[in-house]
Amino acid sequence: MHTAISDLDVPGTQSTPFISSHWETGELHMKGNSYPENSFEFFGQVFTWIEAYLAGDNGPLTLRLTLIYMNTSSVKAMMDILDLLEEAHEQGRAVEVNWLYDPRNERVMEMAEEFREDYTFPFHIVPTPDEDD
Amino acid sequence: MTKTRASQAGREILERVQALLEDPDHQDNPLYEALEGLREYALAQDQRLERLMRISDGYHLLERNHTQSLAVRCDRQLRRMEKMARISDQYQKTLWEVTESLREAANQDPLTGLANRRFLMERLKDEIQRAERKDTRLALCLMDVDHFKRINDRFGHEVGDTALCEIAGAVRQGLRRYDLYGRWGGEEFLLVLPQTGLSEAGAVIDRVRQEVGQVTVGEGEPLTLSASFGYTCLHVGEDPNDILKRADIALFRAKEAGRNRVEQEP
Numbered sequence: 331m332h333t334a335i336s337d338l339d340v341p342g343t344q345s346t347p348f349i350s351s352h353w354e355t356g357e358l359h360m361k362g363n364s365y366p367e368n369s370f371e372f373f374g375q376v377f378t379w380i381e382a383y384l385a386g387d388n389g390p391l392t393l394r395l396t397l398i399y400m401n402t403s404s405v406k407a408m409m410d411i412l413d414l415l416e417e418a419h420e421q422g423r424a425v426e427v428n429w430l431y432d433p434r435n436e437r438v439m440e441m442a443e444e445f446r447e448d449y450t451f452p453f454h455i456v457p458t459p460d461e462d463d
Numbered sequence: 464m465t466k467t468r469a470s471q472a473g474r475e476i477l478e479r480v481q482a483l484l485e486d487p488d489h490q491d492n493p494l495y496e497a498l499e500g501l502r503e504y505a506l507a508q509d510q511r512l513e514r515l516m517r518i519s520d521g522y523h524l525l526e527r528n529h530t531q532s533l534a535v536r537c538d539r540q541l542r543r544m545e546k547m548a549r550i551s552d553q554y555q556k557t558l559w560e561v562t563e564s565l566r567e568a569a570n571q572d573p574l575t576g577l578a579n580r581r582f583l584m585e586r587l588k589d590e591i592q593r594a595e596r597k598d599t600r601l602a603l604c605l606m607d608v609d610h611f612k613r614i615n616d617r618f619g620h621e622v623g624d625t626a627l628c629e630i631a632g633a634v635r636q637g638l639r640r641y642d643l644y645g646r647w648g649g650e651e652f653l654l655v656l657p658q659t660g661l662s663e664a665g666a667v668i669d670r671v672r673q674e675v676g677q678v679t680v681g682e683g684e685p686l687t688l689s690a691s692f693g694y695t696c697l698h699v700g701e702d703p704n705d706i707l708k709r710a711d712i713a714l715f716r717a718k719e720a721g722r723n724r725v726e727q728e729p
Contacts, residue, residue: 399558402551409543437557444550448542 335382338375346372347397351379359394365401373407380414390424391415396431396458398438412449419451426452433457477505574624575631578645583653586643587703590657594697602656602664604694605710606634606671609722611650614688618681626680626688633678637671654694661696661727668692668725676723689723696729 338358342348347362358379366372383391393415400408415425429445431438439455446453480502483489570582578586587603594601608630615623627650634644634652643655654671656664672692679685693714697706709728717726 400550400554402547405547405550405554409547437553437560441550441553444546444553447546 335379338379340375349376353383356383356389356391357394358392359396361396363399364397364404365399366404369401369403369407373404373411377407377411377414380411384414384418384423388423390426391418392425393427395427395429397429398432398435400441408445412445415451416449419449427454429453429455430458431455473505473509477502572646575628575646577631577634577652578643580645580647580653583643583645583647583655584703587653587655590643590655591697591701591703591706594657595699599658600660601697601706602659602661602694603697603706603710604654604656604664604668604692605647605707605714606652606654606668606675606690606692607714607718608650608675609689609691609718614680614686617686622680626678629678629680630675630688630690633674634671637667637674639667642667652690661694661729664694664696665725665727668694672723672725691717691722692725693717694725694727 335353337353338349338351340346340349342362345363346366347360347364349358349360351358358376360376364372380391383389393411397404397408412427415427419425427446429442431442439457442455446455480498484495484499484502489495570579571577572579590601593599608627611623611626614626627646630650630652631646634654638644638654639656641657643657645653647653654668656667659667672690675688675690678688680688691714693710693712693716695706695709695713713726713728717724720726
């Protein structure tokens with residue numbers, strides 16, 4: 331039996347997205363630009379939370395991503411996270427990604443499509459109706 | 464007899480030796496014991512060889528599997544790298560586009576699409592330096608649309624904006640391909656004429672004045688536009704402000720003298 335680790339509640343900065351997670355509902359939200367000085371460290375906390383959650387009970391996992399600019403190491407970290415989801419999905423776990431983008435910025439949508447390639451779990455790319463939240 | 468990989472010849476000699484040993488006639492042969500020992504030794508060696516080969520084969524298989532899985536992993540990593548590079552390239556392209564549009568915004572007047580004051584000032588510095596370096600002349604002209612406030616008051620700002628765009632077109636029409644021009648602010652335009660002396664500049668600027676005179680605004684009883692011009696030439700050792708100040712003095716005179724005219728300061 332795994333115990334819940336504490337939820338993430340990281341305020342956003344100019345170079346790092348805001349992160350918030352809800353263990354109860356299995357939701358994790360990231361929003362903003364991502365070019366941290368140390369991507370490994372920054373995404374490490376997200377990775378740890380997701381790993382712990384997936385190791386826990388069988389609740390579904392939903393990622394809500396509203397990421398605008400990402401540097402290369404953030405792209406890599408995100409691919410690692412999505413790989414983690416794919417693995418869980420293959421083992422029958424309910425996982426889902428909702429990638430939100432500003433319809434005025436089509437390129438973000440194209441990049442989300444690139445991310446989605448190779449994954450078999452539900453991966454939705456959704457235009458935000460307006461300033462979301 | 465144990466099944467071994469021993470060669471046909473090996474098997475045959477061992478069978479012959481066994482047959483000889485089993486013959487009761489040879490029981491007392493002095494070589495009997497030595498031969499029996501030799502046969503046992505040969506059999507043991509055979510088994511050792513068998514084990515050795517099995518182990519060696521096992522390693523071989525292991526190595527092959529390992530290589531295969533390495534190849535698969537390498538392939539997967541390569542795909543990941545390519546994907547990462549692709550996405551990263553896209554982000555980079557986005558940044559480049561943003562930079563490009565910022566650069567445009569920084570240099571361009573959004574209404575008329577002409578160069579803005581900031582850009583003109585940079586270019587003016589360049590042109591002054593070039594004129595000094597190459598010892599060529601440089602004319603500069605300030606142009607101000609006459610009674611522009613009346614257009615805005617009478618027709619509204621939207622018509623005023625349209626008028627400014629049409630005036631921008633008229634300026635472009637009147638100038639030569641290598642002249643530099645842009646919106647200096649409000650209804651004021653700056654014209655820079657490289658490699659041009661005073662008299663030649665006067666002719667070019669008067670052509671612009673006539674082009675502006677073709678522009679009309681409003682429907683029904685359209686208003687004909689005009690502009691006043693003040694121009695001058697670069698003196699040795701001047702900075703942009705010096706030459707601008709002199710053009711402004713000429714422009715002021717053109718306004719004082721009744722507008723829709725071109726005045727010069729030497």
